[in-house]
Amino acid sequence: MELTIGTLADDPDVMDVFWHMETSWPEFMKHDPIGNAYYASVEHFAEYVLVCRDGDGRLVAKAHSVPFRLPDEELPDAGWDEAIRSGLLTRLGGEEANAVSAVEIAIVPGLQGTGLSGRLVVALRDNAKRLGHRELLAPVRPNGKKDVDEPMSAYALRTREDGLPRDPWLRVHVRAGGTIEKVAPRSMVIPGTVEEWREWTGLPFDRTGPVEVPGALAPVLCDAEHGTAVYVEPNVWVRHRTGL
DSSP: OOEEEEETTTOGGGHHHHTTOOOOOOGGGGGOHHHHHHHHTGGGGGGGEEEEEETTSOEEEEEEEEEEOOSSSSOOTTHHHHHHHHHHHHHHHTOOOOEEEEEEEEEOGGGTTSSHHHHHHHHHHHHHHHTTOSEEEEEEOOTTOOOTTSOHHHHTTOBOTTSSBSSHHHHHHHHTTOEEEEEEEEEEEEEEEHHHHHHHHOOOOOSSEEEOOTTOSSOEEEETTTTEEEEEEEEEEEEEEOOO
């Protein structure tokens, strides 16, 4: 299949269909307040956003990244949220970013499993290099994790007989040259009322305690008496050197 990958800055007309592209994200994942602040500002990061069109010009994939300030070499435990928060504050404060983080790779369901995800990881890394960064950091969401009670620190180290990670997304990153660095234990935090969680998941959320939600990597913690629930998702930091 013929595919063209470019930046949002070079293809601004794609915004007409950008938010309508079909993805496979669980509904609750669309309600991270930090993430949504980034998406609302995405045109300000157009050089860091890649769009992929097929031979007919149809948008079939997109890959987001964000420049941010990393105070030292230690990757933050707050992972995805912290990279985005820092990126937004860096831009608002007029500071110079010294790092770049992947944010999301989304592919239309019909093209998942075709190797496009690996091409987009490499494209994000090459774009980071083009923009002067020595590395691309990625708080990877290992969505092959099915046991919500298994610690991410154990799951992330699971490998196949060939030595590659058992998780499909971690395997994509390692094949692309990335190095698994550490777990980000509170990478994404999604709070909501129990009514919101019922709407997002179709589950009752009527008892206090952990709730297993399809598509979640850890339990959602419900406080039925106070009418709230919160999801704290661990991710895995992967480092890609750009060669600069």
